[in-house]
Amino acid sequence: MNLSPAQLDRIAYRRRQTVISVLIAAASTLVVGVLLAVGLTGAPGWDRVRASFFDLDVARDALPDVAAGLWLNVRLLVFCALGALALGLLIALLRTLRGPVFFPVRALATGYTYTFRGLPLIIVLYVLTLGVPGLRLQGMPSVLVLGGIALVITYAGYLAEVFRAGIESVHPSQLAAARSLGLTYRQTMRHVVLPQAIRRVAPPLLNDTVALQKDVGLVSLAGPIDAVRAAQISTAETFNYTPYIVAGVLFVLLAMPLIAVTDWVTLRAARRQS
């Protein structure tokens, strides 16, 4: 392939520009890094902070307990995320039903999203984990399950609104096309509206799941020991805050794959739109 001198010149110019930008980026990153390191380690109290937050021995001792707590977070996250997605989708579908017959369900679903988006999660947790067992009913599930239910019903309120936004973003002409082929309302939802809606709102749904990942730890308020609670216990034993840092690092590591998936899905959705 023979390129014209003008094009060769353009390519050479762009290549030079790229090299220059990379060099500038590297230099500025280095400067910021050095400044931060000097500022932090040069602070008058740095030695004490390092001893109480970044003690490797304490970290090693605390790791097994914190990791065991994190395992609880992971299990809760999986069940609560699935539960909240299912319940949220159901409520969103109920809210989109038309016709006077469905007024009560629609009103209930709307009331649900208003209530549980407004109510602080901690209060829902206390009511379910401390109040409900007080009923002394037969076959009462464990506090852990009750806490999980509190998370599910709270997050379902947010997720329902995300799903509803997705459902309403599908153009009415798509519904008309599906109904004109003889598909019923349910078939139209199932085969035409929901597949498009869910694809569109996948990024915000995953984003809420990342938020849920941190909130599942709140069940420890009712007794079960999650990663943060485990860190708090070892902190109380050693008078050293390093276990919190350990738990924090583990949380970030745990969130990374989910955040990466969210970014990838968002990027793919954006590319499909264009």
Place this chain on the structure above:
Amino acid sequence: MILSVQGVRKVFGSQVVLSSLDLDVDEHQVVALIGASGSGKSTLLRCVNLLEEIDDGMIWLDGSHITDPRVNPDKVRQRIGIVFQSYNLFPHMTVLENVILAPVRVHGRSSKEATDAAREWLTRVGLGDKADAYPDRLSGGQQQRVAIVRALINSPRLLLLDEVTSALDPELVGEVLSMIRDLKGEGMTMVLATHEMGFARQVADRVCFLDGGKVLEQGPPEQVFGDPREPRTRQFLSRIIEAGRL
């Protein structure tokens, strides 16, 4: 008679779009609806397909009253095909999936049987190699042909075409029109709303000029285009001629 529209009225808010409109369509007939934008052509087609609820009158399909509130609209729509101006293919499905959705889900045909029929149809209209493509990879004319196949595969008694070439680039209009011409040859009963006067003249057995929510004038194309009786029709056609579309 396949379709009989009797005294149909349709109101949007305070705007009367159709007022006691009558229209009869016999089997194997092709009826073209012409008229200015907003004259109710699309609304009439949407009413026939029960996508809009009428405010008075009756619509009969094959001798049964389909605007009776006790009639299940899904069952009625299974017997009518409609093609829209903006194609309205389902973007998350391939061409093949678009075409077999209704045969499988509504008409209870097996996936294998529907796929074979769909491939045959797509090949016939020159889209055999596009079966596994997504709609956004197709040109407007190709998308519209898929939309027509999607409606035809259910063997409708009546096919409604709502300005099916209005969104197409001029050089793509021909491929869709020739497909409709072939359908006429096969005896498909069609009602088409159109701005393509030349095409209406060629393909229609009867042309209906809609004005003021009514069929103001109707007759064979030679008569309506060649010697319109109503002054409003004459005015409309002369404007079209001025715009160079006839």
